[in-house]
Amino acid sequence: MPLTGPEYQRLTLTSPTLDSETEGRWIACDESGYDGEDLLSDGRYMMVAGVAIDDVMAELVVRDLCKETGIQQTVRDLKFRHFKRGDRLEKLSRLWQSGGALHGRCSVYVIDKRYAIMSKTIDLLVEEEAYRRGIDLHVNRRARKLARALACDGRRALKDDRFARLEQAFVTFARRKDPGDRREAVQTFYDEVEAAWTVSTRRNVTEALELLRATRVHADELHGDAALRQPPHLELLDTALATLTRAWSERLGAVSALADEHRELTDDRLDVTREVLTTGAGATPSSLHRRLRIQRMVRGSSHDHASIQLADLLAGAAGTVAKHSTISPTDAGALLRPIIVPLIEPTSLVPTDDLDPFRTDASRQ
Structure with a gap:
């Protein structure tokens, strides 16, 4: 159900997204590994996945994916857990690879808590x-x-x-x-x-x-x-959403962001995040950013938006790779790692400049 209350009224979107001249390219976002202010939780990494796709195209991708993997079309809220059986995961992973429907449309922002x-x-x-x-x-x-x-x-x-x-x-x-x-x-x-x-x-x-x-x-x-x-000092969800949106706008120009609904993403928080991006605000003169064309920044439910379902699948895959790299190796993690790592944003909040932020994890325990 959509979030209710005065803090979630203006910026909840239920109608389908559609790329246009006025709204730019839509970026659907979802998270994995989020624990709020508990940065010492067992899961070391938090990811926010972004997929540059509107709902019209996303509906077609979801339909074809369900048909290829044998998932019933009645599954209205597709989740990563639906792909852990049989060869479904391998078929899902093809979406992100060369020739796949989402190739070149995906990225993941990683936070080492x-x-x-x-x-x-x-x-x-x-x-x-x-x-x-x-x-x-x-x-x-x-x-x-x-x-x-x-x-x-x-x-x-x-x-x-x-x-x-x-x-x-x-x-x-x-x-x-x-x-x-x-x-x-x-x-x-x-x-x-x-x-x-x-x-x-x-x-x-x-x-x-x-x-x-x-x-x-x-x-x-x-x-x-x-x-x-102000937002809680250790709250990183809106920071991750802002940085991921900035990266996509720098690549594509005018964009609109659709985040999976979350209680931390109030109307005011989304307004502030968009303002920071459009004004290029920074803590000091040397940390100012280029002003970006962020047309809209809204929240929505995966029940209403197929694009958020695709972002959920990518976030779930990234979470699986993180666990594979830091907690316990799995066949799923081994399959997904070489596919997901190239999608990680260079601006991720990690202490290494390595293109693979998990590679040196053992040395930083």
Whole structure:
């Protein structure tokens, strides 16, 4: 059922999408591996899949796919789980390969949640202190280098379980849901920062922790009245949707985005996301983006939109590849990996510039 309530009235779309001069190309989006603010969940990766297709064409693709795989046409909400039996998965995978109906129309934005924790730590605290001092940490990608230092080398640089405690302490005080005693959570985080800085054995990690030690005032302000009107600090769904939409607009020009309905994607959040993309807003002068032609940004249900069903299939395949690479190898993961990895967006929130963000995962545990 469509989401109800005043926050979900204006931007819920039930009518079919259709590529046009006024609305541009439609990009249908769906997620896999989303756990809200719980960035320390067992599933390390979150994916948002985008398929450049409108509902008119998507209906034809879904119909042909059901016919080829023997899935009853009465299945109105096609899901990835429908393709785990027999040879259905192989037939599904042909959609994304050369000659397939969706070849060249698909991409996947990946978030490494563990890296996202450290990226948020730098973003919410160190960047704020740098800004106060007139320093732009986006120049020469310094903010990313600091986050990578903590995410990639932190576990090796700190003794015992110190790194895990640092991660947990940040998530505990930064999350909006069930914060407990906020003042105590902030103090615990800075106690962990101090302890980690004391024992760090790698210079790049020590330098990042040194910068964190000077950010207490910003942590105290993080949950002020103004901040409470903003999205939760650890909420990454709209960030992923924005970055994926930006990538498609840079390739195609004018686009409209149709996201699978989700309680976090309120009308206001979708409005803000579209505004950021159309104005090119950035945190600092060096992080400004080119203004994009985002015609519409709306939500919808897979029951109403065949295009969202195709995005769900791609997101499910990407999730299977992530689990295959990080948790337990499977035949499905082995089949899909060489097909899905080339579809991953280069701008994904991962700590590596490797075209395969899962390749070095073992070294970053």
